[in-house]
Amino acid sequence: AQTVTQSQPEMSVQEAETVTLSCTYDTSESDYYLFWYKQPPSRQMILVIRQEAYKQQNATENRFSVNFQKAAKSFSLKISDSQLGDAAMYFCAYRSAFQGAQKLVFGQGTRLTINP
Amino acid sequence: NAGVTQTPKFQVLKTGQSMTLQCAQDMNHEYMSWYRQDPGMGLRLIHYSVGAGITDQGEVPNGYNVSRSTTEDFPLRLLSAAPSQTSVYFCASKKGTETLGEQYFGPGTRLTVT
Numbered sequence: 001a002q003t004v005t006q007s008q009p010e011m012s013v014q015e016a017e018t019v020t021l022s023c024t025y026d027t028s029e030s031d032y033y034l035f036w037y038k039q040p041p042s043r044q045m046i047l048v049i050r051q052e053a054y055k056q057q058n059a060t061e062n063r064f065s066v067n068f069q070k071a072a073k074s075f076s077l078k079i080s081d082s083q084l085g086d087a088a089m090y091f092c093a094y095r096s097a098f099q100g101a102q103k104l105v106f107g108q109g110t111r112l113t114i115n116p
Numbered sequence: 117n118a119g120v121t122q123t124p125k126f127q128v129l130k131t132g133q134s135m136t137l138q139c140a141q142d143m144n145h146e147y148m149s150w151y152r153q154d155p156g157m158g159l160r161l162i163h164y165s166v167g168a169g170i171t172d173q174g175e176v177p178n179g180y181n182v183s184r185s186t187t188e189d190f191p192l193r194l195l196s197a198a199p200s201q202t203s204v205y206f207c208a209s210k211k212g213t214e215t216l217g218e219q220y221f222g223p224g225t226r227l228t229v230t
Contacts, residue, residue: 006158043204043224045221091159102210106151108158
């Protein structure tokens with residue numbers, strides 16, 4: 001079974017600075033997808049960024065980018081120019097690319113605080 | 117287009133009571149699922165469905181029942197509530213044919229069992 005580990009329960013960063021959230025995963029599969037979700041105090045789960053394992057290029061969405069290291073099974077999220085609205089819980093998630101697979105496996109989450 | 121809706125938003129139950137958490141989506145998504153979120157444990161899959169009439173167990177199915185009689189609705193039933201079921205419950209849906217497709221989450225239901 002696949003597992004996802006986020007080893008940083010809490011992180012904080014000064015507004016406008018850059019912060020990196022860590023995620024490692026364990027799988028025997030060669031093809032899969034990785035995701036970062038944001039959960040603000042409203043509880044709504046919001047997809048931030050996604051990565052296909054067979055693509056070597058790291059995904060980028062505006063101020064959010066990932067560092068995907070397939071051999072190391074690492075998938076970190078970098079937030080540049082942090083804003084107060086970035087404060088939230090962040091979850092890393094894995095999904096198999098096996099045909100028909102739909103289930104997400106989540107990490108424990110990292111609570112990000114932005115200091116003004 | 118309302119997306120994924122869940123009712124109620126909050127619920128308090130006594131041990132032994134039963135109830136149904138409602139989930140509906142209007143995006144014609146084949147895949148629907150239920151997760152529970154507990155502090156320090158992320159979201160864990162309870163049950164899921166790949167289409168009307170088809171359901172299967174996830175990681176933590178004990179104490180919960182589901183059915184999928186229509187594409188739109190995927191209710192979660194607590195048969196006899198226990199304090200260990202105190203949690204926040206999320207319903208999600210996804211278009212089944214999109215391998216990298218996004219899972220859309222509902223706003224969640226906070227359940228407290230006393």
